[in-house]
Structures are given as structure tokens and as C-alpha cells.
Amino acid sequence: MPEIAYLGPPGTFTEQATRLLTADFDAELVPSDTVPVALAAVRSGDVLAAGVPVENSVEGSVPATLDALTDDDPLVAVKEVVIPVQFDVLAHPDVDLDRVETVASHPHALAQVRGWMTENLPKADVRAVSSTAAAAAAVAAGEFDAAISAPVALEHYPELRALETGVADVRDAATRFLLVRKPGALPEPTGADRTSICAVISHEVGTLADMLAELSLRGINLSRIESRPVKHSFGHYRFYLDFDGHVADARVGEAMAALRRRCDSVRFLGSYPKADRAVASVRPGSSEQAFRNAAEWLAAVRAGRLA
Numbered sequence: 001m002p003e004i005a006y007l008g009p010p011g012t013f014t015e016q017a018t019r020l021l022t023a024d025f026d027a028e029l030v031p032s033d034t035v036p037v038a039l040a041a042v043r044s045g046d047v048l049a050a051g052v053p054v055e056n057s058v059e060g061s062v063p064a065t066l067d068a069l070t071d072d073d074p075l076v077a078v079k080e081v082v083i084p085v086q087f088d089v090l091a092h093p094d095v096d097l098d099r100v101e102t103v104a105s106h107p108h109a110l111a112q113v114r115g116w117m118t119e120n121l122p123k124a125d126v127r128a129v130s131s132t133a134a135a136a137a138a139v140a141a142g143e144f145d146a147a148i149s150a151p152v153a154l155e156h157y158p159e160l161r162a163l164e165t166g167v168a169d170v171r172d173a174a175t176r177f178l179l180v181r182k183p184g185a186l187p188e189p190t191g192a193d194r195t196s197i198c199a200v201i202s203h204e205v206g207t208l209a210d211m212l213a214e215l216s217l218r219g220i221n222l223s224r225i226e227s228r229p230v231k232h233s234f235g236h237y238r239f240y241l242d243f244d245g246h247v248a249d250a251r252v253g254e255a256m257a258a259l260r261r262r263c264d265s266v267r268f269l270g271s272y273p274k275a276d277r278a279v280a281s282v283r284p285g286s287s288e289q290a291f292r293n294a295a296e297w298l299a300a301v302r303a304g305r306l307a
């Protein structure tokens with residue numbers, strides 16, 4: 001049975017997401033301490049794939065995931081899932097809210113309950129740990145008084161109880177997760193796909209606008225753009241782009257080839273079905289048929305059959 005890594009320990013949102021991402025095949029889920037460790041296990045071949053959090057509707061991207069995706073050998077996303085995120089506040093049964101002095105969780109979880117904490121635990125010391133379930137484990141071990149955790153964590157730490165449930169500053173907050181593996185056969189285009197890339201552009205006038213123009217010219221809808229420092233050179237950035245369409249689509253293929261020409265480097269991070277299955281509306285001049293017709297016309301002109 002293939003092994004799939006996820007940000008553990010058991011009881012994280014990522015575990016929940018990875019179960020959904022692997023629902024259509026038999027898989028054994030193995031917890032990793034961090035996202036980089038999970039992705040290293042994919043690169044080394046210890047596991048087939050990994051489930052990782054990539055962005056949240058409240059807090060934005062998960063930098064550890066973006067960096068770990070691009071800092072080493074290529075990996076590609078083959079599937080995504082979006083799950084709603086609300087939190088439970090877990091503690092030992094003898095601890096009430098007014099006795100909580102330390103609260104631990106994943107930085108993204110802490111960021112999503114800031115308002116609730118200001119209201120309810122204004123004096124508590126806040127500690128960032130590697131995941132929401134790691135926080136629950138630490139509370140179970142007596143290291144902190146309370147954990148901001150996924151509701152499923154309680155199943156794994158039955159010695160704890162929920163001081164509060166359904167905590168979230170923003171209703172309907174959601175997180176997007178990816179199933180990532182080594183490059184290989186791509187998922188088939190479905191007509192409702194997303195493509196992710198990471199591009200490094202030179203530090204000159206207009207290079208970012210030029211890069212985006214390659215997408216807009218071909219009627220490609222950009223759904224996310226994020227910059228992260230390249231790290232070794234201050235003031236230089238790499239851009240993470242998500243856009244509608246599959247690399248097998250003519251307009252996306254052409255845009256990628258243009259980016260490859262224009263950018264210092266382009267890394268393909270996958271084409272995979274969108275979680276919401278929303279079919280992108282394509283302008284008439286950017287449809288597959290329009291590209292095919294234009295290519296046939298050009299071939300005929302070059303062959304001297306048309307003018």
C-alpha cells in the first residue's frame with residue numbers, strides 16, 4: 001500500500017485533508033513533524049506523496065510549504081482540496097479558561113483566533129508550535145495549559161476536553177491543501193483545472209507586468225500571486241502563481257513557453273483539478289478551438305497553401 005506523508009502528528013487539519021486527497025486509493029498515512037520533512041520523504045522516495053497546507057482564506061499562504069516546494073528537487077501537485085477551518089480550545093479537565101496562562105498552536109491557527117484570544121485570554125502567553133495537533137500533544141504532556149486545535153484532535157487526546165468549540169474570528173474560513181509527488185504523468189485535463197508555477201524574474205523595469213501580460217493576453221485567469229524572497233540576494237523575489245487551466249491546454253502551454261523565454265527561471269508546480277470544479281470562462285479568441293484553428297492556419301501559410 002503506498003505511504004503518504006502529512007503534517008502530523010495525528011489530529012491535524014492536514015491529516016483530515018490528506019484523507020480526502022487519498023480517498024480514491026488505498027493509502028497508509030504517515031505523520032511527519034514538519035512540511036519540509038514530509039516533502040523530503042517524497043523526494044527521497046520513502047513515501048509516494050505528501051499532503052501539505054498551502055494557503056488559508058484568512059492568513060494567506062503557508063510560507064513553509066512554498067519554500068519547501070521550491071528549495072530542492074522538483075515536486076508537483078496532483079490534487080487539491082479545500083476544507084473549512086474552525087478550532088476547539090483543548091485543555092485538561094481541571095483547567096478552566098481563567099486558569100489558562102499558556103496557549104499553543106500552529107501560527108496559522110493562532111492568527112485565525114487572535115480576536116477570540118484578545119477577548120477571552122488577553123493575558124495568556126502564546127506559543128507557536130509545528131501543528132495544531134502538536135499543540136494538543138504538548139498540552140496533554142503538561143507543557144502548556146491550552147491548545148488551539150482541530151476538532152478531530154480530541155479523538156487522539158481523550159484525556160483533554162474542549163473549553164470552547166467552533167472558535168474562528170472569520171466565519172467560513174477555509175484552507176487549501178495539496179497532494180504533492182515527484183514529477184511524473186500529469187493528471188488528465190478536466191476543463192476545470194488549476195496550474196501552479198514559481199517564476200524568478202530579473203530586477204528590471206516592467207518584468208512583472210510583462211510576465212502577467214503573457215497570461216492576460218491569452219485570456220488566462222490568475223487566481224493567486226505571491227512573492228517570497230529568493231533568500232540569497234536581498235531585494236530579489238520569486239513569484240508563485242496559480243492560474244486557471246491545465247498545461248495541456250493550448251493557451252496555458254503557450255503562456256508557459258512565453259514565461260520560460262522571458263523569466264530567469266520557471267518551475268512547474270503542477271496542473272490539477274480545482275477543488276470547486278468551477279469551469280473557467282474562456283474568451284472566444286482564447287478557446288482550444290481558436291488556438292487549433294490558428295495553428296492550422298499558420299501551418300498552411302508556412303507551407304505556401306494559404307496567404
Ligand SMILES: O=C(O)C(=O)Cc1ccccc1
Binds near residue numbers: 053
Ligand atoms: O496544524 C494543523 O493542524 C495543520 O494542518 C496546519 C493548519 C493550521 C491551521 C489551519 C489550517 C492548517
